[in-house]
Amino acid sequence: MIIHYVVKNKKGEMQEGKIKALNKREAFEFFQKDNLIVLSLEEEGKSVLGQEITIFNRVSNKEIVIFTRQLATTFSAKVALAPSLNALSKNISKQYFKRIITNLAADIESGTAFSKALSKYPKVFSRFYISMVKIGETSGSLDLTLNHLADYLEKQYYLNAKVKSAMFYPIFILVALIGAIVVIMVYIVPKIVPIIESSGSKLPASTQMLISLSNFTRAYGWWILAISILIITGLVYLIKKNQRARYYFDLSKLKMPILGSVFQKFYINRIVTNLQILIKGGIPILSAIETTADTTNNLIYQKIMQEASRRVKAGQTISSVFYQYPDRIPVLVSQMISTGEQTGRLEIVLEKISDFYTREVDNVVDSISELIQPLLILILGGGVAFLAISVIMPIYNMTSAF
Known part of the structure; x- marks a missing residue:
């Protein structure tokens, strides 16, 4: 990367220019060897062709929680902030996050406040996070603040995970159920139908419905799947890009039953x-x-x-x-x-x-989980009973005729 620097020599003379380095830390060490005082190190903006692909450059909430807890622990053990960050960066596997932590350490070593260094990465560290760090810097109790921040983030992550599990668990079960039904309709029912129809007897209504569903799924299944994927992808994109769509999506979450x-x-x-x-x-x-x-x-x-x-x-x-x-x-x-x-x-x-x-x-999430499980069992049981009646009844009638 190209880094724009401002340094000062022992005579107090300012020097400004550009240097090529892997990261800010490498640039800082280069100037330190020449006994120069680093005043500023800023990464120069990249051209469109030289820009890094950022589609996968995302730091998860879990990674932020773990990083904050580890930083709070090392800083509370009287390890200075910059060495703490450098030590933590060595244990981070994601290169994007690793580079951010390394740059934070370089900024702090060059005299930048921790909160100001964090503010360069608003997509990674929230305004709340930066405000908390600033509180710790102002009060002189950054170690306590980092511990409080880590406690808060862990608590919020736990609650968030609980709410997500309550929402996605029934969705996962229903999707699995639909997948199982599709497999039965496409691969199993067509093999049984000729045997059932060969009897020549009138088929029960449930069996006729099962055969119709099987024929419909085989004829239009791929179209339904493709259209469903397009609709879901379109809705997700619309919610992310359109404020009005996002507003109604957030409103619908609050109006969901239970x-x-x-x-x-x-x-x-x-x-x-x-x-x-x-x-x-x-x-x-x-x-x-x-x-x-x-x-x-x-x-x-x-x-x-x-x-x-x-x-x-x-x-x-x-x-x-x-x-x-x-x-x-x-x-x-x-x-x-x-x-x-x-x-x-x-x-x-x-x-x-x-x-x-x-x-x-x-309490509410635990109660919902307890209510959903028997409800899903009833749905699964109903589906199995319908398939059993639709397939077994005609076969039973055939054997009775002999």
């Missing part, structure tokens, strides 16, 4: 937890609201927080905005926040709400 309440509790938990941590760290209330809005992954709640930001800027309270959305934020939550605002104990109230909704999400 799972809608889980999503609502999950987003409320994230909002109050983020607010509580930021306010506790000394971030002004307005900045805390804006940061929380940016890190809310649902457009419905994001718009509520953006409105709260505008109202608070105009001198109103958070609760006055929340009261206007009783379908999205329970009145009890708004009342508790109002009490916290009036008594000056908002941070404590938000922590209580956060703890309550963490338990609520856990």
Whole structure:
């Protein structure tokens, strides 16, 4: 990569130029050997032809959680920040993430604040993450802040994984069931049909339906599969690229039977937890609201927080905005926040709400899992019974005729 540098020699003379290096750390070590003080190292923008393919350059939430916990552990053990980052980068297998951590270490060694270095990678480190690090730097307790941040990220990752499992488990079972039915219709039923029809007797309604479904699946199955893939791909693309489509998708999640309440509790938990941590760290209330809005992954709640930001800027309270959305934020939550605002104990109230909704999400997801399992067993049992009756009844009638 080409790196634009600004350095200073022992006489205090500034030097500026470009250097080719594998990364910022290599460039930093090069100048250090010449006893030059590095003031700035910036990667130069690449041309379109020279750009790196970024389709796979994504860092997962799990990787961020593991990295933060490891960094908190090493930094708490009194290992300086830059050496901690360099040590962690050696254990990271993904080259894209490894390069980011190496660049962070080089930035810190050149005198850049950790929070400022992180802000160069907004797609990897959220605004909330950067704000928390800045709190630690300002208060002089970065080790404690990193540990609190790691605890928070682990808690959110656990909740997120639980909600996803509650949503995808029944989908996975239903897809597997549909796949099994298709295999039966395409490969097994056609081999049985000639035997059944050879009897010449009238076939039961269920058997006639089974044969019709088999013929339809064999004739149009590939078309149905291709159209389904196109529709799903188109919807995913539309949701990612179009704000209006994303809005209605987020709204539909909140209106889903059973799972809608889980999503609502999950987003409320994230909002109050983020607010509580930021306010506790000394971030002004307005900045805390804006940061929380940016890190809310649902457009419905994001718009509520953006409105709260505008109202608070105009001198109103958070609760006055929340009261206007009783379908999205329970009145009890708004009342508790109002009490916290009036008594000056908002941070404590938000922590209580956060703890309550963490338990609520856990309990609701566990309850849904317990309800879904017998329901899926009934569906599977019904499908097996239908196939058994449709195939066995005609064969039984044939044997009875003899």
